[in-house]
Amino acid sequence: MSDAIESPCILVCSIDMATGLCHGCGRTRDEIGAWTLMSADDRRAIMDGLPARLDTIEKKPRRETRRQRLARLRMEGGD
Numbered sequence: 001m002s003d004a005i006e007s008p009c010i011l012v013c014s015i016d017m018a019t020g021l022c023h024g025c026g027r028t029r030d031e032i033g034a035w036t037l038m039s040a041d042d043r044r045a046i047m048d049g050l051p052a053r054l055d056t057i058e059k060k061p062r063r064e065t066r067r068q069r070l071a072r073l074r075m076e077g078g079d
Helices: 029-037 040-055 066-079
Strands: none
Touching: none
């Protein structure tokens, strides 16, 4: 039996101010903070509802990374 705690975290940690939900996983701050203290059944119940929660969040456009910006500038410059 594994002692690993299943988590919906995808390392996109940003809270939507309108809903209070994380843009990445759909959990609230309280749920994120208490995640390791919850029972497996409680975590599973929350995870089952996350897809519907994520549908309620207005998606933020992805920020351009430095690597992407440099590649874009190279393409625009003809290099």
